[in-house]
Amino acid sequence: MKFKLGDFVRFVDEKREGYVTKIIDAQTLGVTDEDGFEIPVAVSNLTSVHGHGVSVEEVDAPKPIQVNVPMLSKTENGIYLAVANDNKAGNVVHFHLQNQTASVVLLTLTTERKDKYAGTFYGVIESFNSSLVYSASLADLDIWPEFSFQILLFTKADVKPVAPLTIRKKFRAKDFSTEIKDLPGLNKKGWLIRLDEQAPIIDAQKLKESFFKSSEEKKKTVDVPQKEIDLHIEKLRDDHHFLAADEMLIIQLAHFQNALDAAIVHHFEKIVFIHGSGNGTLRDKIHKIISKNPHIKTYMDAKKEKFSYGATEVVFK
Known part of the structure; x- marks a missing residue:
């Protein structure tokens, strides 16, 4: 078989x-x-196991009439990759290509690892429909192949043809560092990644104006952080049970950096970061970043009687 x-x-x-x-x-x-x-x-x-989930094709099932009516969703029209968590196997994720356009999508997916290629999926995805194209284990994220999507859009309408799309994607931990959400049309939770998004057009005038904003104007765009920042992952993410250790570290460091930058913008005298004792990885990373920051005067263990050795106090110049 x-x-x-x-x-x-x-x-x-x-x-x-x-x-x-x-x-x-x-x-x-x-x-x-x-x-x-x-x-x-x-x-x-x-x-x-026949008849389980979306990966098994239904045999002799009546085919529904295709009607190009957009799904009741706040998702903007486009082509997306919905990476859905599996309810039974916690580390497994399923990749669904979602066609949120009025056109038919002709799709091929090729994977590449160490100069070896494999054709993984090809097919037609009707307007406002989705198809399962790949499955993998999040635990193996570091050895996932690079994905190459080739997409052609077809419509019988009197519109100018859209140029074929070729999207190459190598997934990193940061792609899954955001909060998981309900995926439109799938009744599952996961991450939604847009594939056909164009690079934003830079407004030269607005860019020029941003250089001349006063420091007070810039302050208004940065929220004032707390005096004590708790970096324990359960305080930052509700879905931390699904995250690998390296993903947690990325999220914690990003939260630390944002709070540090905000404290500098608002001229804090000092700030405390609660990182816990653990294996010391987060503490070491934070100390390395702090030691190279020109705005910082010194840093030390914060209130040992309160935090033991699980927090660092940063004093600014």
């Missing part, structure tokens, strides 16, 4: 199920179970 990425499978010799998240070789697949662990399994020890 031939399996593909995203198939939901069951183990033959034990009571366990999961998603195919890696093609190891012709005889072995990586299957991520409901606990989020990816297990190498022989193809001969797997069987498909």
